Amino acid sequence: MALQLSFAEASATGPRAENQDALRLVTPAPALAASKGFLFAIADGVSQCADGGLAARSTLQALALDYYATPETWSVAQALDRLLLAQNRWLQANGGGQPLLTTVSALVLRGRRFTLAHVGDCRVYRWHAETLQRISEDHVWDQPGMQHVLKRALGLDQHLVLDFLDGELRDGECFVLLSDGVWAALGDTAIAGILRDQPDLNSAALTLVNAAHLAGSQDNASALLVRVDAVGEASLGDALIHLQQWPLPP
Template sequence: MRSCCVTDVGQKRTTNQDFVFASDTPVGPLPNLLIVADGMGGHQAGDMASRYAAEVIVSHIKRSRERNPIRVLRSAIETANERVLEKAAEDEELSGMGTTVVAATVVENYLYVANVGDSRLYLIRDHIRQITRDHSLVGEMVRAGELSPEQARNHPNKNIITRAVGAGQKLEIDFFDEDLRKGDILLLCSDGLSNMVEDEEIEKIIKSGRELPKIAMNLIERANRNGGKDNIAVVLAQPLTGEVEQC
């Protein structure tokens, strides 16, 4: 696998509440690990939530003896949910903090994904395809046929999410798995990218590039050029390269 990750504060925000993690080498029982987390909350709560949740996930996986990738991801995210709730309860300024999480691992030629919130994982093959489902108010409206994806991108309630790590004791996590082929590219991103750049434009940028770090920066630049209204997080990976080369 080859991967690359980058975040940017965007054009309108003063703090960066997005956090990214990418390891091409084993993390506990997993052969690799990719994470995007998009925090929420006042003061420093948002960036604390995203960073802390990701760190708990990585730490938990490093200690795990479970071999099933979905069970590994489930246990790690559930533990992160508990820890974020505990930390928020300890400090009044962190009250109400939470974060999205999309986490993925590739085992042999199979992709495993866990998702809470509206951060996304896309698979780019012949065309771009969103693997995750947005846990958001507008996402539910799109699935119900009440909004088009374009209307959702510009909807005044587009930032309202319906699930988050740290939002409550009961956490629902979506899981996905996909067969991969050589040449596939994975994109994990926060809504700072997907709200600013249409899927077709994302696909064009990815397919027109050759080096992952350059592609990642081109995606960031396009989101900022289109308004950069939020923090932007990008993780790119080429899973089936036969190489280990971390950007």
């Protein structure tokens, strides 16, 4: 059986003049979904750079267009890594003397597994059995007053370091991708409460965004929710991942 998903998204500008967040959902034809998976991504352009909105939108556009053209022999992580490294170079070269900066969290669901590529301070959670688990790290400075200053982002450094996470999917679980305009205003307890009270994904996404601005968020607010309705069959790529984890024979 093929992987079955439901998803919803919401984004609001809030008090800012421009929405510099970007969301992308790619649901390809069944054959391509089986081999390359479904792609979901969120990006939050850095407002202090030349054009944060352009940085966020161009990054997700490049991912959506190029990921499905990568060789079948590449793993999901390898494909995302190479594409985001190329986009990092593009952002550095096209800022008119200033770098174009954005955060990005890209999630691929294929067969029975997920792969996450992440840099910056958007957050990715897993919501399952009424338990909220954060699976991404905030790449910000720990010093007082610096908690919202990025130390890692796309376009920030020539040498881009991405976080990767790979794991097994679970029936009924939901992946929650949020910009910092949502999670910083609400906190994990309120996010979990909204997900518990709003089983409908569209309602939950809208409520998360609206609640963030009602709570005083001065930033753009965006939410992307993906629910696993039925886990799919293991693909050849999944089998190769398992083989790589086996010890070498004597």
